[in-house]
Amino acid sequence: MKVKSLENEVMIQVNNxxxxxxxxxxxxxxxxxxxxxxxxxxxxxxGAGKTTTIRMLSTxxxxxxGTAAIGGYDIVKRDNKVRQLIGLVSEKMIMYDRLTAKxxxxxxxxxxxxxxVTLHQRINELLxxxxxxxxxxxxxxxxxxxxxxxxxxxxALLNLPEVLFLDEPTLGLDPQSTVEVREFIxxxxxxxxxxxxxxTHMMNEADILCDRIGIIDHGKIAALDMPTNLKNSISGANxxxxxxxxxNLTPDLIATVRGLxxxxxxxxxxxxxxxxxxxxxxxxxxxxxxxxxxxxNIVSMQNIQPTLEDVFLHITGRAIRDKADNxxxxxxxxxxxxxxxxx
Amino acid sequence: xxxxxxxxxxxxxFRIAWKDLMELFRNRMGLVLLILMPIFMMGxxxxxxxxxTSLNNIPIALVNEDKGFGxxxxxxxxxxxxxxxxxxxxxxxxxxxxxxxxxxxxxxxGDAEGGIxxxxxxxxxxxxxxxxxxxxxxxxxxxxxxxxxQAVMSQVFEEMxxxxxxxxxxxxxxxxxxxxxxxxxxxxxxxxxxxxGEFSYFDFIAPxxxxxxxxxxxxxGLPAAISQEREVGTLDGMMVAPINRFSVxxxxxxxxxxRGILQGVLILALSMILFGVTIHGNILLVFALLLLGxxxxxxxxxxxxxxxxxxxxxxxxxxxxxxxMMFLSGVFFPIEQMPPFMQGISKLxxxxxxxxxxxKVMVLGADIPAIAPELSILIVFGIIMTVIAVPVFKRxxxx
Numbered sequence: 001m002k003v004k005s006l007e008n009e010v011m012i013q014v015n016n017x018x019x020x021x022x023x024x025x026x027x028x029x030x031x032x033x034x035x036x037x038x039x040x041x042x043x044x045x046x047g048a049g050k051t052t053t054i055r056m057l058s059t060x061x062x063x064x065x066g067t068a069a070i071g072g073y074d075i076v077k078r079d080n081k082v083r084q085l086i087g088l089v090s091e092k093m094i095m096y097d098r099l100t101a102k103x104x105x106x107x108x109x110x111x112x113x114x115x116x117v118t119l120h121q122r123i124n125e126l127l128x129x130x131x132x133x134x135x136x137x138x139x140x141x142x143x144x145x146x147x148x149x150x151x152x153x154x155x156a157l158l159n160l161p162e163v164l165f166l167d168e169p170t171l172g173l174d175p176q177s178t179v180e181v182r183e184f185i186x187x188x189x190x191x192x193x194x195x196x197x198x199x200t201h202m203m204n205e206a207d208i209l210c211d212r213i214g215i216i217d218h219g220k221i222a223a224l225d226m227p228t229n230l231k232n233s234i235s236g237a238n239x240x241x242x243x244x245x246x247x248n249l250t251p252d253l254i255a256t257v258r259g260l261x262x263x264x265x266x267x268x269x270x271x272x273x274x275x276x277x278x279x280x281x282x283x284x285x286x287x288x289x290x291x292x293x294x295x296x297n298i299v300s301m302q303n304i305q306p307t308l309e310d311v312f313l314h315i316t317g318r319a320i321r322d323k324a325d326n327x328x329x330x331x332x333x334x335x336x337x338x339x340x341x342x343x
Numbered sequence: 344x345x346x347x348x349x350x351x352x353x354x355x356x357f358r359i360a361w362k363d364l365m366e367l368f369r370n371r372m373g374l375v376l377l378i379l380m381p382i383f384m385m386g387x388x389x390x391x392x393x394x395x396t397s398l399n400n401i402p403i404a405l406v407n408e409d410k411g412f413g414x415x416x417x418x419x420x421x422x423x424x425x426x427x428x429x430x431x432x433x434x435x436x437x438x439x440x441x442x443x444x445x446x447x448x449x450x451x452x453g454d455a456e457g458g459i460x461x462x463x464x465x466x467x468x469x470x471x472x473x474x475x476x477x478x479x480x481x482x483x484x485x486x487x488x489x490x491x492x493q494a495v496m497s498q499v500f501e502e503m504x505x506x507x508x509x510x511x512x513x514x515x516x517x518x519x520x521x522x523x524x525x526x527x528x529x530x531x532x533x534x535x536x537x538x539x540g541e542f543s544y545f546d547f548i549a550p551x552x553x554x555x556x557x558x559x560x561x562x563x564g565l566p567a568a569i570s571q572e573r574e575v576g577t578l579d580g581m582m583v584a585p586i587n588r589f590s591v592x593x594x595x596x597x598x599x600x601x602r603g604i605l606q607g608v609l610i611l612a613l614s615m616i617l618f619g620v621t622i623h624g625n626i627l628l629v630f631a632l633l634l635l636g637x638x639x640x641x642x643x644x645x646x647x648x649x650x651x652x653x654x655x656x657x658x659x660x661x662x663x664x665x666x667x668m669m670f671l672s673g674v675f676f677p678i679e680q681m682p683p684f685m686q687g688i689s690k691l692x693x694x695x696x697x698x699x700x701x702x703k704v705m706v707l708g709a710d711i712p713a714i715a716p717e718l719s720i721l722i723v724f725g726i727i728m729t730v731i732a733v734p735v736f737k738r739x740x741x742x
Contacts, residue, residue, distance in 0.1 A: 060582055061741055084585045086583070088580075090580075093576065096362065098370065099362070099366065099369075103365070110354075110355075110358045
């Protein structure tokens with residue numbers, strides 16, 4: 001556990017923050033606080049309002065209603081003060097392909113009025129930090145996606161921000177780069193005591209990185225707590241999650257299990273595995289009994305800990321993937337309109 | 344404090360401009376097009392417009408219906424004179440035909456652009472003291488050509504008529520031919536330009552084209568550059584930095600202006616080398632005017648950028664505005680030729696004043712006091728546009 005000397009100092013205060021695009025409400029009266037040097041995750045499906053929230057907090061989008069303050073400065077009235085305190089890693093790469101790594105960093109650094117010598121030194125340090133020193137005079141356009149994303153993160157650190165916003169920082173990266181970027185985020189947080197707000201639609205990412213998580217859906221915060229508490233909250237509600245391997249799995253058998261009073265959902269993973277969500281004291285016994293009663297041959301059994309995926313399912317009543325898939329069925333023109341607004 | 348802010352804003356603008364220019368110069372293809380555009384533009388307008396030498400060997404059908412009178416045949420004298428004049432200028436190529444119908448046929452097939460008919464009582468009328476009649480047949484489907492032929496031939500015929508009249512008067516009154524000329528044609532008309540030297544249509548058009556290119560470059564370049572950065576996402580990088588929003592506009596404008604001026608200089612060089620255009624006024628004033636022109640207009644570009652959702656829309660909007668402006672601002676055609684309503688519109692366009700004052704400076708050698716009205720109009724335009732543009736841009740950026 002990291003030591004937090006300033007445990008109780010509030011860095012970000014969000015109060016009824018709302019953003020409407022015409023009749024569409026992207027962010028709906030959300031309120032939360034983020035403490036200094038905390039990693040705070042906004043977890044939710046695409047279109048839940050994560051990016052819009054980040055854009056408002058980073059002064060890029062003006063709230064329709066409500067207020068927010070960063071380091072005590074109002075994000076609308078004292079926007080330039082806020083801008084000095086923050087760094088933004090956007091979903092899109094903020095990087096000019098025709099300029100070299102060094103030129104890119106120098107350009108953005110100059111916008112923060114960093115003195116020449118300091119800037120030069122800092123650029124070298126930052127490039128070293130993400131192992132791009134070798135490529136400092138190569139054009140960013142020639143970089144791989146992983147290299148670009150490392151540059152993208154480093155760019156946001158030029159002004160040594162106290163608050164760092166990360167919008168889907170590992171989106172589209174290969175597994176190795178994903179791990180690297182996550183390690184790097186942890187490192188920045190631990191070494192510089194940087195407060196971090198990150199958005200993600202990946203449960204495990206939020207679980208690994210965040211001190212606290214706000215689950216956001218339809219522009220509202222549905223739950224907010226530490227990952228362990230969130231997970232305990234559904235264990236505490238007497239939830240049993242079982243993965244069973246049954247050699248002679250039949251639709252009939254699944255229907256029987258689904259028919260049990262204690263069972264909430266049954267999903268078939270493959271030809272022999274099923275995943276069961278159930279509740280109640282007797283759940284475990286009654287499931288096993290009913291399968292045996294039907295001559296089901298149980299090969300193996302796993303009683304698993306709830307994941308954030310399960311928490312999300314429990315809170316919103318549906319899986320995060322379902323939501324993402326649903327989005328595609330919206331007519332094309334409308335979908336584009338919404339996406340553009342959200343950004 | 345305010346001083347500090349202004350200094351920062353300007354230094355940030357130059358940073359942004361420098362960045363944009365670096366990107367521009369590293370884009371080979373873009374750079375080539377940037378240089379080719381003025382060359383094409385110049386070649387196009389420089390060579391397609393009519394000049395004195397372009398009126399050559401116009402095919403004309405000739406019908407001589409004159410029957411002569413009392414042994415005289417004045418029409419053959421007339422044709423002889425026409426041929427003599429034509430040999431010197433080689434303006435027309437004459438073909439003999441039979442009648443009006445044949446001329447019409449030849450115009451239809453394209454063998455002739457027009458025709459001349461000498462009436463059958465030509466000699467008889469002149470000798471009996473009446474006017475002889477010559478008919479000019481023109482092709483109405485090509486109004487410009489027909490107007491030109493009409494003008495050229497009227498001039499030729501009038502000259503011939505004057506010579507004939509001069510001879511008649513001299514003979515009848517027994518006068519000296521030069522005194523006879525004074526009776527036939529009491530006025531001697533001379534044309535003198537307000538400045539020395541030879542001038543062509545190109546001298547008229549070059550300053551306007553320069554103004555147009557520079558402004559077009561900025562006007563299409565600015566919305567494209569801003570909305571492109573917005574689409575790619577890099578604009579957020581600038582907007583999230585603690586800089587004045589105005590420095591983004593200013594920086595982009597400086598970069599586009601540098602690009603435009605580069606093209607302007609190319610045009611100037613080309614028109615000096617290829618078309619013999621000379622600058623009579625102060626060259627610094629020429630550039631100052633170009634800058635002022637951009638200033639007067641950049642606000643409109645920014646407003647349009649703010650409304651445009653993406654690059655495509657922005658460029659389309661700009662093109663829609665640029666086209667009428669090109670033709671209404673007197674770059675190609677003098678404003679005085681236009682109907683009053685259109686003249687009114689053209690007075691609302693800043694390009695009109697830029698082209699006009701640039702022409703005065705480059706061709707007439709005008710100095711600042713001489714173009715003061717245009718200058719003040721441009722400054723007022725610019726201030727109004729900027730005052731509207733900055734808040735609109737700020738709002739659009741925090742949508």
